[in-house]
Amino acid sequence: MRMLSHLRPSQIPLRIRLTLWYVLSLGFILVLFTTFLYLQVRRSLVAQVDAALHLAATQALLSLGEEGGQLAFQNVERNPEAMRNLNDDFVIHLLAQDGTVLDTLSNDDDVPVFPVQATGFRTLIDEEDPWRVYSQEVAAGSITGRVQVAQELEPVVETLASLQAQIVLGLPLALLLAGLGGFFLASRALRPIDHITQTARAISASDLGQRIRYQGPADEVGRLAQTFDNMLDRLQAAFGRERRFTGDAAHELRTPLAALKGRIGVTLSRPRQPAAYVETLQEMEQQVDRLIRLSNDLLFMARLDQGQFRPQTERIELADFMAAVMDQVRPLAEAKAITLVESIPPGLTLQGDLDLLIRLHLNLLDNAVKYTPAGGRVTVQAERMGTQVIVSVSDTGPGIPAEHLPHLFERFYRVEGDRARGWRDNGQGGAGLGLAIAYEIARAHGGHLAVQSEVGRGTTFVVYLS
Numbered sequence: 001m002r003m004l005s006h007l008r009p010s011q012i013p014l015r016i017r018l019t020l021w022y023v024l025s026l027g028f029i030l031v032l033f034t035t036f037l038y039l040q041v042r043r044s045l046v047a048q049v050d051a052a053l054h055l056a057a058t059q060a061l062l063s064l065g066e067e068g069g070q071l072a073f074q075n076v077e078r079n080p081e082a083m084r085n086l087n088d089d090f091v092i093h094l095l096a097q098d099g100t101v102l103d104t105l106s107n108d109d110d111v112p113v114f115p116v117q118a119t120g121f122r123t124l125i126d127e128e129d130p131w132r133v134y135s136q137e138v139a140a141g142s143i144t145g146r147v148q149v150a151q152e153l154e155p156v157v158e159t160l161a162s163l164q165a166q167i168v169l170g171l172p173l174a175l176l177l178a179g180l181g182g183f184f185l186a187s188r189a190l191r192p193i194d195h196i197t198q199t200a201r202a203i204s205a206s207d208l209g210q211r212i213r214y215q216g217p218a219d220e221v222g223r224l225a226q227t228f229d230n231m232l233d234r235l236q237a238a239f240g241r242e243r244r245f246t247g248d249a250a251h252e253l254r255t256p257l258a259a260l261k262g263r264i265g266v267t268l269s270r271p272r273q274p275a276a277y278v279e280t281l282q283e284m285e286q287q288v289d290r291l292i293r294l295s296n297d298l299l300f301m302a303r304l305d306q307g308q309f310r311p312q313t314e315r316i317e318l319a320d321f322m323a324a325v326m327d328q329v330r331p332l333a334e335a336k337a338i339t340l341v342e343s344i345p346p347g348l349t350l351q352g353d354l355d356l357l358i359r360l361h362l363n364l365l366d367n368a369v370k371y372t373p374a375g376g377r378v379t380v381q382a383e384r385m386g387t388q389v390i391v392s393v394s395d396t397g398p399g400i401p402a403e404h405l406p407h408l409f410e411r412f413y414r415v416e417g418d419r420a421r422g423w424r425d426n427g428q429g430g431a432g433l434g435l436a437i438a439y440e441i442a443r444a445h446g447g448h449l450a451v452q453s454e455v456g457r458g459t460t461f462v463v464y465l466s
C-alpha cells in the first residue's frame, strides 16, 4: 500500500477521507463542548466558594463589636459551635481602615492577609497558592473597618485539574474509537462501489456482456449500479449495431467487386470480338454504378449519424414538389405499366429541407414502383392534420410479411434476406439502405416514418412531418 503522505489529497481513498473529515469535525465539536463544560464547572465551583465566603462574612459580622475604640469580634468563645463551623475552612480577618489586622478567626496560625480590597470577590495568589477572597466594609458605631474572608482554592483547582486530565485523555480515545467506527462504516458503505469499479475494469469493448447485477437496496449506490447496467445495455446494443453495420457494409461492397473480378476474369480468359468487350464493359459499368450508389448511401448515412446534416428548412409547396418527384419514377412506372395516382390538396405546404425530402419520397416511390408487379397502381396522398403534414405512398404490390415489418427501417435489412444478388441483378437492387435513410431523414425533420402492409394486397408507407 502506498503511504498516504505521498498521495495528493484527491488520491487519498474516499473511505479514509470520509473518516478523516468525520474525526476532524467530531474532534472540533468535542473540543468546543468540553471547553464549554470545563468553563461551566469552574464557574459553578467558584460560585459555590463565593456563596460560602459570603455566608461566612455575614455570620462573622454577627459577632462584630467594639473594644477599646477598635473593631473586634466579640462573644466568639461563647459561641464556639457556631464559630467552629465558620472558621473551619475560612480565614477571617477583621482589618482597620489602614489595613492593620485587628482580629483573625482561623484554625491555622500562619495565614495570609491580603492587601485591602474594595468590596467584592477576588482570586489572589499567596505563595503560588490561589485563594478566593471576599472583602466587605464594616462599621460598629462610628468606627469603620473591613472584614476579609478568604479560602484556599486548592480543592477547586484539584477538581478542575482532574476534570482536565480526564478530558485530555478521554478526547483522543473517543476520537480514536469514532475514527475506527467511521472507517468501518465508510468501508461498508463503499464496498459496492469497489465492486462496480472492478466490474467496470473487467469490461472491454470486446466483452460488454458483464453486468454489476447489484442485489442491495435501491439507494444511491443501487441506483448508480442500475444506471451503469443500463448504460452497458445501450453500449452493447450500439456496439453490436456498429459491428453489424461494418460487416454488412463490407459484404455489400464485396458482392459487386467479386462480380466485377469474375467478369473481368472470364472476359480475359480468351480473345474475343470487340462487341463482346463492349458488352462486358457495359455490364461492368452497372456494377460500378451500384458501387457508387452504395458508397454514396454509406457516406450519407455516416453524415446523418454524425449529426452533420442540419436540415436547411424552406417552405415547400407539396403538390409541386410531389409532381417533380413522381416525374423521376414515371419512366420506370410506364415501362412496367404501373399507374401513378396523386391526390394532394392544392396549397398544402410544409417546412423542410428540399434535397432531403426529395430523397425520402423518391426512395418510397422508387420502392413502390420497383416491387409492384406490372399493371399495378401506386398512389400518393397527402393531408394536413393539426400541425402535421401526412404523406402516404401506397402500392398494390406483394406486401411485406408481418415478421419483417419491425426491422424494415434497419440498415441493410432486406425482406428477401438474400444479399448475393450477383451479376443478374443488373446493378438495380438496393443494399437495404433506402428505407433506413428515409427513416433518418424523417427523424431529422422531427417527424416519423411508419409502414402498414398486408401480404398480397400491398404496402403503405406513411411520412409524418411537422
Ligand code: ADP
Pocket (backbone or CB within 6 Å): 363, 367, 368, 371, 372, 395, 397, 398, 399, 400, 408, 413, 414, 415, 416, 429, 430, 431, 432, 433, 434, 435, 436, 459
Ligand atoms: P432496397 O434499397 O434494397 O430496396 P430498402 O431499404 O429500400 O432497400 O427496402 C428494404 C426492403 O423492404 C426491400 O428489400 C424490400 O424487400 C422491402 N420493401 C421496401 N418497399 C417495399 C414495397 N413498397 N413493397 C414491398 N416490399 C418493399
